[in-house]
Amino acid sequence: MPGKRYRIIRVIGLRIAVIPMLLCILIILGNALGYLNPAATSQSSAIPGLSAAKPAPFWHSVYTSLVAIGTLHWGTGPQITRELVLRSLEISSILTFGSLFVSAVVGIPCGIFAALKPRNPLWQAVSAFCVLLGQVPPADMAVILIFTFSLGWHLIPLSYGWGSVADAILPIMTVACFNIGYMVKYTESGMREVMQRSFIAAARARGAGTASVVAHHALRPALTGLLTFLGPQTPMTLFCTVIAEQAFAIPGIGTMLGIKVTTYGAPAFGSGTTLSITLFIFGLFIMVLNLLIDIAYLWLNPLAD
Amino acid sequence: MSFAAISDWHQRASHGRKRRRRLAWRRFCRNGLPVIGLAYIALLFIVAIVGPFVTRQPTVNIFQANLSPSWAHPFGTGQYGQDLLTQIVRGLGGTLLIGVTGAAISVAIGLIVGIAAGVFGGIIDAVLMRFTDFAFSIPTLIIALFIVVVTGFSAWNVGLSIGLVTWAGCARMARGLALSVRNGTLMDSAILAGGSRWYIATRYVLPQIASNMIVFFVFQVASVLFQSTTLIALDPQYVPLTGGQLPPGSNLLLNLLNGGGGSYIGYRWLFWFPLGVYCSMVIALLWIGDGLQALLNPQQPLPRRWFATWPRLRTARGARG
Numbered sequence: 001m002p003g004k005r006y007r008i009i010r011v012i013g014l015r016i017a018v019i020p021m022l023l024c025i026l027i028i029l030g031n032a033l034g035y036l037n038p039a040a041t042s043q044s045s046a047i048p049g050l051s052a053a054k055p056a057p058f059w060h061s062v063y064t065s066l067v068a069i070g071t072l073h074w075g076t077g078p079q080i081t082r083e084l085v086l087r088s089l090e091i092s093s094i095l096t097f098g099s100l101f102v103s104a105v106v107g108i109p110c111g112i113f114a115a116l117k118p119r120n121p122l123w124q125a126v127s128a129f130c131v132l133l134g135q136v137p138p139a140d141m142a143v144i145l146i147f148t149f150s151l152g153w154h155l156i157p158l159s160y161g162w163g164s165v166a167d168a169i170l171p172i173m174t175v176a177c178f179n180i181g182y183m184v185k186y187t188e189s190g191m192r193e194v195m196q197r198s199f200i201a202a203a204r205a206r207g208a209g210t211a212s213v214v215a216h217h218a219l220r221p222a223l224t225g226l227l228t229f230l231g232p233q234t235p236m237t238l239f240c241t242v243i244a245e246q247a248f249a250i251p252g253i254g255t256m257l258g259i260k261v262t263t264y265g266a267p268a269f270g271s272g273t274t275l276s277i278t279l280f281i282f283g284l285f286i287m288v289l290n291l292l293i294d295i296a297y298l299w300l301n302p303l304a305d
Numbered sequence: 306m307s308f309a310a311i312s313d314w315h316q317r318a319s320h321g322r323k324r325r326r327r328l329a330w331r332r333f334c335r336n337g338l339p340v341i342g343l344a345y346i347a348l349l350f351i352v353a354i355v356g357p358f359v360t361r362q363p364t365v366n367i368f369q370a371n372l373s374p375s376w377a378h379p380f381g382t383g384q385y386g387q388d389l390l391t392q393i394v395r396g397l398g399g400t401l402l403i404g405v406t407g408a409a410i411s412v413a414i415g416l417i418v419g420i421a422a423g424v425f426g427g428i429i430d431a432v433l434m435r436f437t438d439f440a441f442s443i444p445t446l447i448i449a450l451f452i453v454v455v456t457g458f459s460a461w462n463v464g465l466s467i468g469l470v471t472w473a474g475c476a477r478m479a480r481g482l483a484l485s486v487r488n489g490t491l492m493d494s495a496i497l498a499g500g501s502r503w504y505i506a507t508r509y510v511l512p513q514i515a516s517n518m519i520v521f522f523v524f525q526v527a528s529v530l531f532q533s534t535t536l537i538a539l540d541p542q543y544v545p546l547t548g549g550q551l552p553p554g555s556n557l558l559l560n561l562l563n564g565g566g567g568s569y570i571g572y573r574w575l576f577w578f579p580l581g582v583y584c585s586m587v588i589a590l591l592w593i594g595d596g597l598q599a600l601l602n603p604q605q606p607l608p609r610r611w612f613a614t615w616p617r618l619r620t621a622r623g624a625r626g
Contacts, residue, residue: 022439029443033451135527135587137534137562140580143569232441232474239446239535246538275451282444290442
């Protein structure tokens with residue numbers, strides 16, 4: 001299908017072209033918000049005896065962000081080097097994409113079975129349980145998982161920090177629990193809707209079995225509804241990753257927030273430079289995630305061409 | 306045709322309306338869960354309103370610290386000896402306030418943007434929708450956190466900050482609905498009748514999309530509550546601006562939720578009771594939302610009823626004059 005391929009390439013090219021523009025707007029927004037912050041200039045937040053930090057000039061944040069995360073000057077705190085930023089982006093990517101993968105692998109089959117077997121109490125209970133999992137706040141889910149799998153059943157060794165594969169299991173499960181909830185819900189509702197359509201009846205009339213109907217006819221249109229919901233949900237997934245990183249002491253993208261870092265006398269959060277660079281890094285992550293979801297949507301949607 | 310026939314037509318229309326309402330209620334009650342959710346949320350609202358008047362601020366008594374649940378303290382006591390049930394009852398109002406305020410603000414902004422885009426069309430539509438796309442791709446919670454840090458930590462400010470940044474989904478949905486109304490013949494007749502844009506937006510478009518927006522509102526309350534737990538877990542009150550003190554008026558269920566994790570070993574009730582109240586509240590909201598969706602969808606099949614609870618309203622055609 002060359003037409004479809006061309007359309008996909010054109011749409012993706014447009015999206016990629018828009019991303020730098022949006023990032024520039026984010027930097028300007030961060031600076032504008034930073035000037036609104038009374039802590040950025042007042043002495044009230046300073047430790048007695050030390051002077052408050054001077055607000056950085058506007059061009060400073062533009063420069064530091066636009067040299068593609070070069071050497072950043074982080075408030076009055078330590079110098080954050082490019083290696084550290086790239087490392088944290090790498091760790092957070094592993095957590096985010098890993099959790100999306102795990103939740104898709106678990107959630108989509110659960111949703112399909114719950115839609116195909118509306119009278120089966122087991123699958124209905126599984127579906128309801130997954131929706132419940134999605135509503136537990138990630139900070140509490142981290143506590144539950146640690147005490148269940150590490151300290152209760154001794155299945156996963158508990159180690160804080162980042163280094164081995166075992167360190168990634170519980171954080172990925174924490175974020176995946178949030179994603180599983182709506183994955184099950186939207187797959188189930190999409191599949192229920194699609195299975196009543198006429199082309200499914202036609203496929204059945206031609207002699208296709210249930211598995212074949214689901215795999216070849218119903219799955220793609222059923223997943224488009226999930227993907228349209230997934231796009232706006234990416235910021236929340238990222239913030240769940242941040243919470244999981246805080247709970248498991250992983251040096252990921254959450255350290256960029258600079259909240260838990262004590263910077264004596266300096267506004268830890270809210271000066272123009274800090275805010276705009278934080279927005280820049282988080283915005284970049286979210287836009288790349290959204291781009292991938294758009295590609296998946298164009299690939300899955302049968303009406304794309 | 307006599308006058309009686311006209312009056313009869315009116316009666317039949319009113320009966321039809323009543324019957325439609327009954328059918329809608331039956332769709333709402335189809336699997337019982339939405340009714341349970343509605344009753345539970347109503348109970349929580351009553352407790353949140355009445356609670357602060359019948360309970361006192363929980364007193365600090367370190368000799369009563371970390372007691373397990375008993376008849377005197379049904380949910381146990383906290384780290385400083387405060388009764389956990391009292392804390393939950395007094396913190397419930399602020400939590401519901403966060404949800405309702407945030408959802409109301411986001412739905413209001415989203416409705417204005419979406420209806421403006423749908424009704425005006427053209428360049429306004431394009432600009433507003435690009436703006437909405439931008440709002441989708443920014444890290445909203447950082448901006449919400451910043452607003453909380455600047456304005457101070459309280460239930461109003463948390464709800465306000467989350468509402469100000471989460472309107473994009475509502476705007477996109479309202480635009481889609483407004484476009485579907487606009488492309489119908491009703492809009493042509495409104496324009497031919499000389500209605501202004503404001504008149505069309507408020508009298509033609511808004512009433513038609515209001516029901517869908519109510520459903521969206523209910524889901525949005527649950528979503529705002531979830532986002533506020535994440536926001537509070539990032540600890541805006543410990544940012545140096547607020548001096549590390551818990552400010553007054555921040556007695557929230559969500560704070561209990563956040564602090565419970567540290568006392569999981571040994572004092573599990575401090576973790577499970579606030580989490581249970583929060584999760585049951587959100588699940589009840591989701592059930593209500595599902596019920597409202599079923600209510601608005603007349604194509605959904607109703608379960609067969611074995612007996613009729615209302616008298617037959619439509620009389621035989623021959624009986625009428």
